Amino acid sequence: xxxxxxxxxxxxxxxxxxxxxxxxxxxxxxxxxxxxxxxxxxxxxxxxxxxxxxxxxxxxxxxxxxxxxxxxxxxxxxxxxxxxxxxxxxxxxxxxxxxxxxxxxxxxxxxxxxxxxxxxxxxxxxxxxxxxxxxxxxxxxxxxxxxxxxxxxxxxxxxxxxxxxxxxxxxxxxxxxxxxxxxxxxxxxxxxxxxxxxxxxxxxxxxxxxxxxxxxxxxxxxxxxxxxxxx
Amino acid sequence: xxxxxxxxxxxxxxxxxxxxxxxxxxxxxxxxxxxxxxxxxxxxxxxxxxxxxxxxxxxxxxxxxxxxxxxxxxxxxxxxxxxxxxxxxxxxxxxxxxxxxxxxxxxxxxxxxxxxxxxxxxxxxxxxxxxxxxxxxxxxxxxxxxxxxxxxxxxxxxxxxxxxxxxxxxxxxxxxxxxxxxxxxxxxxxxxxxxxxxxxxxxxxxxxxxxxxxxxxxxxxxxxxxxxxxx
Amino acid sequence: xxxxxxxxxxxxxxxxxxxxxxxxxxxxxxxxxxxxxxxxxxxxxxxxxxxxxxxxxxxxxxxxxxxxxxxxxxxxxxxxxxxxxxxxxxxxxxxxxxxxxxxxxxxxxxxxxxxxxxxxxxxxxxxxxxxxxxxxxxxxxxxxxxxxxxxxxxxxxxxxxxxxxxxxxxxxxxxxxxxxxxxxxxxxxxxxxxxxxxxxxxxxxxxxxxxxxxxxxxxxxxxxxxxxxxx
Amino acid sequence: xxxxxxxxxxxxxxxxxxxxxxxxxxxxxxxxxxxxxxxxxxxxxxxxxxxxxxxxxxxxxxxxxxxxxxxxxxxxxxxxxxxxxxxxxxxxxxxxxxxxxxxxxxxxxxxxxxxxxxxxxxxxxxxxxxxxxxxxxxxxxxxxxxxxxxxxxxxxxxxxxxxxxxxxxxxxxxxxxxxxxxxxxxxxxxxxxxxxxxxxxxxxxxxxxxxxxxxxxxxxxxxxxxxxxxx
DNA sequence: TATGAATGAGACTTCATTCAT
DNA sequence: CATGAATGAAGTCTCATTCAT
Numbered sequence: 001x002x003x004x005x006x007x008x009x010x011x012x013x014x015x016x017x018x019x020x021x022x023x024x025x026x027x028x029x030x031x032x033x034x035x036x037x038x039x040x041x042x043x044x045x046x047x048x049x050x051x052x053x054x055x056x057x058x059x060x061x062x063x064x065x066x067x068x069x070x071x072x073x074x075x076x077x078x079x080x081x082x083x084x085x086x087x088x089x090x091x092x093x094x095x096x097x098x099x100x101x102x103x104x105x106x107x108x109x110x111x112x113x114x115x116x117x118x119x120x121x122x123x124x125x126x127x128x129x130x131x132x133x134x135x136x137x138x139x140x141x142x143x144x145x146x147x148x149x150x151x152x153x154x155x156x157x158x159x160x161x162x163x164x165x166x167x168x169x170x171x172x173x174x175x176x177x178x179x180x181x182x183x184x185x186x187x188x189x190x191x192x193x194x195x196x197x198x199x200x201x202x203x204x205x206x207x208x209x210x211x212x213x214x215x216x217x218x219x220x221x222x223x224x225x226x227x228x229x230x231x
Numbered sequence: 232x233x234x235x236x237x238x239x240x241x242x243x244x245x246x247x248x249x250x251x252x253x254x255x256x257x258x259x260x261x262x263x264x265x266x267x268x269x270x271x272x273x274x275x276x277x278x279x280x281x282x283x284x285x286x287x288x289x290x291x292x293x294x295x296x297x298x299x300x301x302x303x304x305x306x307x308x309x310x311x312x313x314x315x316x317x318x319x320x321x322x323x324x325x326x327x328x329x330x331x332x333x334x335x336x337x338x339x340x341x342x343x344x345x346x347x348x349x350x351x352x353x354x355x356x357x358x359x360x361x362x363x364x365x366x367x368x369x370x371x372x373x374x375x376x377x378x379x380x381x382x383x384x385x386x387x388x389x390x391x392x393x394x395x396x397x398x399x400x401x402x403x404x405x406x407x408x409x410x411x412x413x414x415x416x417x418x419x420x421x422x423x424x425x426x427x428x429x430x431x432x433x434x435x436x437x438x439x440x441x442x443x444x445x446x447x448x449x450x451x452x453x454x455x456x457x458x459x460x461x462x
Numbered sequence: 463x464x465x466x467x468x469x470x471x472x473x474x475x476x477x478x479x480x481x482x483x484x485x486x487x488x489x490x491x492x493x494x495x496x497x498x499x500x501x502x503x504x505x506x507x508x509x510x511x512x513x514x515x516x517x518x519x520x521x522x523x524x525x526x527x528x529x530x531x532x533x534x535x536x537x538x539x540x541x542x543x544x545x546x547x548x549x550x551x552x553x554x555x556x557x558x559x560x561x562x563x564x565x566x567x568x569x570x571x572x573x574x575x576x577x578x579x580x581x582x583x584x585x586x587x588x589x590x591x592x593x594x595x596x597x598x599x600x601x602x603x604x605x606x607x608x609x610x611x612x613x614x615x616x617x618x619x620x621x622x623x624x625x626x627x628x629x630x631x632x633x634x635x636x637x638x639x640x641x642x643x644x645x646x647x648x649x650x651x652x653x654x655x656x657x658x659x660x661x662x663x664x665x666x667x668x669x670x671x672x673x674x675x676x677x678x679x680x681x682x683x684x685x686x687x688x689x690x691x692x693x
Numbered sequence: 694x695x696x697x698x699x700x701x702x703x704x705x706x707x708x709x710x711x712x713x714x715x716x717x718x719x720x721x722x723x724x725x726x727x728x729x730x731x732x733x734x735x736x737x738x739x740x741x742x743x744x745x746x747x748x749x750x751x752x753x754x755x756x757x758x759x760x761x762x763x764x765x766x767x768x769x770x771x772x773x774x775x776x777x778x779x780x781x782x783x784x785x786x787x788x789x790x791x792x793x794x795x796x797x798x799x800x801x802x803x804x805x806x807x808x809x810x811x812x813x814x815x816x817x818x819x820x821x822x823x824x825x826x827x828x829x830x831x832x833x834x835x836x837x838x839x840x841x842x843x844x845x846x847x848x849x850x851x852x853x854x855x856x857x858x859x860x861x862x863x864x865x866x867x868x869x870x871x872x873x874x875x876x877x878x879x880x881x882x883x884x885x886x887x888x889x890x891x892x893x894x895x896x897x898x899x900x901x902x903x904x905x906x907x908x909x910x911x912x913x914x915x916x917x918x919x920x921x922x923x924x
Numbered sequence: 925t926a927t928g929a930a931t932g933a934g935a936c937t938t939c940a941t942t943c944a945t
Numbered sequence: 946c947a948t949g950a951a952t953g954a955a956g957t958c959t960c961a962t963t964c965a966t
Contacts, residue, residue, distance in 0.1 A: 538948050
């Protein structure tokens, strides 16, 4: 059992003491909980809460106090897991970049056409992991990532070159317009993961994800298609 | 005993089932009570220092840096106790107003003559709590308390009307001069708490408080006495 | 003719220029206006405006910008007349103290009873010059006057001792209660000039000044009267 | 020509007769125009520097000290031009939104096909003013603009609906794929202004702007083209 | 190990005062 | 002389981070 006191006193005029306990129980208390498991779990909780906060408020408006309170741990505990605010955020972003990279590599390895490879990537990553790109795009993140330049520069270029390869392959196979520079295509492809369109269509207008994906994929592939092949 | 737990849950992750127990209790656990005691002590230290500073220098010339330094804590610590400078000062003034009001009400309830009621009030409050009136009188305070208008307007009018009532009672009973407007009397009575006279006589010239009080009370009651009654 | 541009632009969205001229004409353009006269006049305007501001807002909430704007001169011009904000305020207060002192001395010299002397003083100064005492009482002023200690200490003691003398005279003549310390009486007398009572009665409740004065004088003199004389 | 003189007289001494002349005129007097020019110039310098800082570091990492230093003025001077940090940034963003809106309206009014209208818009605004969208997209900006909600909500919806109209027109004329929701198209169109692609291609890889534009326009219009019309 | 009170650097902003025009 | 833009010291307040318990 764990206690999570979440307390926000608005204007306390009383001279008396009080203690508020919010008792949080897990849905299933399986008791397999070794210390390390607990640690991981808490880390998960922190990261989940932080992700939401980051997306909603941005790096600067999300503060450590709020996260500690939201997760139900002390601020000090946060710092046991993540020595810097920056670390917390980077820990959030890094696995998303890794997962994206993994998807890129899986896509590349598929025994299908380049177009289908890219569509696979789009389907796989659209719904969740394009997070990092949002992050990378925010000017804040640029600042934050400066201190992680080495690590970031290990992952992102691999992602870009993977995409680049699939697009080049498509050009070589006469599928994609050879007059469009590959870099242009790849940047535009990356842009598809940009969260605004997704948010607007899927979250606000409730367009089913599959429909959204198919529109997006149509838009892009028609756009880069080699139209001379139809002649 | 009165408990005011004000709970404001901001955004709790919802993967868990919540059971909320609001357990309100007096200081019992040693650990907590110790901390809480320390907290109170520190708050006392801050308030004491701030009161001195406020009286000596006024609201604007007293600055948070100086208070922090004087108390021996960091600036941030001050803000842990009092979110705004204003709050610090208001916390200083509010209990004095409350105490004054309480004394007024006690005085009113006494089964003695109006004159004795007012004398009781004078004796009770002269030595300490007339602070608020100094405050209210300074033009700064008027400005500062604008944001606390509601609270101030809850207390002060009660004080004034309480005094007004006792004076009216005295007039009806033929003790006080009916030709003096009650408002005049009550303003003059309030003026007795003005700290200059007190400071000069009691603090500077070391007049015993009781002597000071009796002079003051003499001065006032002779002043407002209905002299025609002797005819 | 003089131009006083008083301009407060709220949210200017226009890309165009504009100039606003407020032309202020004197009621009677006597053209006797030597430079020095103009200078004096402006100084008068500044002081008048500053006095109002000081009374309404206190020392810190009244700012030089506002005064300059209110008077219709540039901020720099203010500083030609008064090198420091402090100087401006002191220039405001000083003549009031002087005038008060003069009245005290006139009162003392009158060939009438001490009570009548003090009543003369009350009548003379109540309506205007008790200003300085308000000032002296505000904690701000204490700070400000620190830099003028020498000057202030030249005037105020004379005032107090003048009043002291008249009261002592009254005691010697058997008019005032010999059991009340003279210092107590004099402080209480000074307190009569405290502006709250005046404001409340005369300004808010529109009590005629003469009535107010007579009440005040009644209150005080009955209060300090030697009641044994009636025996 | 439009003049917006907004006059707010705060408390003018009333011993004088006033004649108020509101004389509105264009820059004529050399002196004033000189000063005004200087003012404008300095404001330009500040805005330029701030824009750079904002783009590089984001709202929170750009600080007023740094900008003042960078521009070579004192911090106070900054606040002479822009009362709040927010104002500085909004002043940066607002004209870009306005210019974009204007371009949208011009585009709509052109006597050409919807596709050509949108291409005109793309050509016109790509190189400079898509700034606002970057801004609007950053989570910070969402926060910042909360205080300007009214103003922002006056401009942005007009932009979106203008684009929406041109796209709908295109669908009606059988140019654009009727199976793609207009909202999808318009969001995708807006996305074209997203600065990453531009930066990468034009600024980093030095692709000529016209080439970049033509690629972009190709990509988009092929993407949304109604392909069934060729049948 | 977990806590949360304490810290203090640093951000924004104000305003008395100066000074070039 | 008069002006008012420019200055910068100083104040309030926030929040990432530390550390004694």
